[in-house]
Amino acid sequence: DQQVKQNSPSLSVQEGRISILNCDYTNSMFDYFLWYKKYPAEGPTFLISISSIKDKNEDGRFTVFLNKSAKHLSLHIVPSQPGDSAVYFCAASDENGAYKYIFGTGTRLKVLA
Amino acid sequence: DAGVTQSPTHLIKTRGQHVTLRCSPISGHKSVSWYQQVLGQGPQFIFQYYEKEERGRGNFPDRFSARQFPNYSSELNVNALLLGDSALYLCASSAPREQYFGPGTRLTVT
Numbered sequence: 001d002q003q004v005k006q007n008s009p010s011l012s013v014q015e016g017r018i019s020i021l022n023c024d025y026t027n028s029m030f031d032y033f034l035w036y037k038k039y040p041a042e043g044p045t046f047l048i049s050i051s052s053i054k055d056k057n058e059d060g061r062f063t064v065f066l067n068k069s070a071k072h073l074s075l076h077i078v079p080s081q082p083g084d085s086a087v088y089f090c091a092a093s094d095e096n097g098a099y100k101y102i103f104g105t106g107t108r109l110k111v112l113a
Numbered sequence: 114d115a116g117v118t119q120s121p122t123h124l125i126k127t128r129g130q131h132v133t134l135r136c137s138p139i140s141g142h143k144s145v146s147w148y149q150q151v152l153g154q155g156p157q158f159i160f161q162y163y164e165k166e167e168r169g170r171g172n173f174p175d176r177f178s179a180r181q182f183p184n185y186s187s188e189l190n191v192n193a194l195l196l197g198d199s200a201l202y203l204c205a206s207s208a209p210r211e212q213y214f215g216p217g218t219r220l221t222v223t
Contacts, residue, residue: 103155
């Protein structure tokens with residue numbers, strides 16, 4: 001049972017435009033969410049997080065939106081840059097981020113120059 | 114300030130052998146988690162250790178074990194290796210609401 005789903009395996013976006021990566025979850029007990037970026041042969045790099053008490057968190061070009069009623073979160077990257085090309089994972093925790101995270105299967109983003 | 118370090122970077126083992134992977138967390142972090150990532154999937158939770166105690170275990174067989182030392186570094190041990198254990202093994206260093214990954218150990222079982 002996949003509790004965290006990233007239904008788009010890949011996404012291509014033109015440089016300078018907005019990238020929107022989506023993530024859905026099924027467990028209503030999840031209360032903390034993270035986004036990671038991963039390059040080949042490297043460990044995931046933390047990007048941004050959001051607690052379930054918020055519906056938006058912003059850090060520079062990255063904004064995460066959380067819709068608890070829909071059990072959906074999204075990562076917006078504006079403007080997209082070629083260096084953003086990587087695999088993006090969302091992850092969810094049900095103990096306010098103090099315990100294990102359940103990861104989605106990832107979305108490969110390609111930003112075209 | 115050093116990030117999460119893992120050793121070795123790459124490892125090739127034969128079926129049936131045993132392997133030990135090592136991790137040092139970020140200074141000040143008392144929790145270490147281990148994840149397995151196979152191609153095309155997200156990281157799968159194996160263990161979490163906090164203050165040298167096992168806090169949680171994922172759905173992995175008993176061939177997988179781990180421990181945490183007084184300096185908060187950790188080892189992941191896998192016995193009786195199978196071809197399906199070939200994966201990237203990630204160590205994550207955690208504080209509340211923070212989790213940072215190391216570069217991983219690429220294990221190939223032949």
